[in-house]
Amino acid sequence: MASKMWGLQTKLLVEQYLAQMYPQLASQLTLFAEGWDYRIYLTSKEMVIRVPKNPWSQTHLQYEMAKLHTLSLPLDFPHYIKTSGALGVYPLISGKDLRRATPTDHMIRQLAQFLRTLHQDTYLPQKTVISHHRHRWVKRFEHLYQETQEKIYPLLSVKEQRRTSHYFDQFLDDISQSSWSVSLIHGDLTPEHIIAENGFIKGIIDFGDMTVGDPAYDLAGIPIQWETDELALYAQQIDSDGHRQFYRQMKVLHTILHGLDQGHVQDVEQAIEMFRKGI
Known part of the structure; x- marks a missing residue:
């Protein structure tokens, strides 16, 4: 017996869902990227459409959208139009990722400040044990x-x-x-999720693995050679072991x-x- 297709697995289904739930966004869709758990589309109106590929990522997307709505961070991040739904929609953060770039000293300071702010206990769930x-x-x-x-x-x-x-x-x-x-962590902080432009970090994307855990984990996806100045000091502060x-x-x-x-x-x-x- 053929298994039933889960969720919005085709571009047509995504377009139909958008037309029903976000009629103001009706426009041309382009597949922008695909990861292990999500497909990412762009609209001609420069909106990002984040589509979960399995039930786990669908559940986590609900957490991501709701949690990000409560954060106040020093760099831009996905600001979802709604905090629930079968997919996530937010305005595009313009720029290029840092996979093929060497960060400037200012970028390193920006990244260190972002992590210090994210890892504050301010963002832990209430009554956290x-x-x-x-x-x-x-x-x-x-x-x-x-x-x-x-x-x-x-x-x-x-x-x-x-x-x-x-x-x-x-x-x-x-x-x-x-x-x-213990702190709130991004969970998948790598150069491809750091968006920069004109020598400055514009924003951080892809919070699909955001959870509560060891803040040192957020340093694991950052190249070792980036650990200089303020970022090196922060790494030693939170991960002396x-x-x-x-x-x-x-x-x-x-x-x-x-x-x-x-x-x-x-x-x-x-x-x-x-x-x-x-x-």
Whole structure:
């Protein structure tokens, strides 16, 4: 039996939904980007249409839209027209991402200030129990450890498996014992999600993995060579134990797992080589 298609999986369905829910935005749609969990369209009226590809991302989009509505940050970020719905719509933040650019000293200061502001306890959910969120964070990596053993270990040598196990065990023991800070985090802060123009950062996008966790995780997607001046000082302040090095490797594991799920052999091979160099 053929499975029923989930959600707004085609451009036509997105256009029909927009015509019904956002009639003022009726215009030409162009597929702009596609990630693991979202398709991104642009309208001729310079609006971004963020479309979840699965039930998990649909649920998280509701959280993202509602939570971003409450934030006050020093850089621009997606300002959704509505805080609920089957997709998200916000005005385009103009500029180019920093994947192929070297940030200026001013950009580094801007990024440090953005992270300091985002990571303030002001933005934590009311009645947050710190121990609860620490426990959830540990469980997240225990689950990744188990999934790595089941799916990735068969691709590694016995020596590499032992080194990976030691890497996980050491981190899990350390983070379970230490009293690290808990904050709201972006969850996927990488150069492609940092938009700049004329030597200044204009805004931060893609809060699809926003959650409560270890603020050091937001440093894991930022190239090490960017850690200078104020950003280096902030990194040392929130991550004196160097957990961001572990988190960088975990991002590689996620790439391997996603590639295995999607059957992307070349992506898996490249990511495994990258992981081998880091353990």
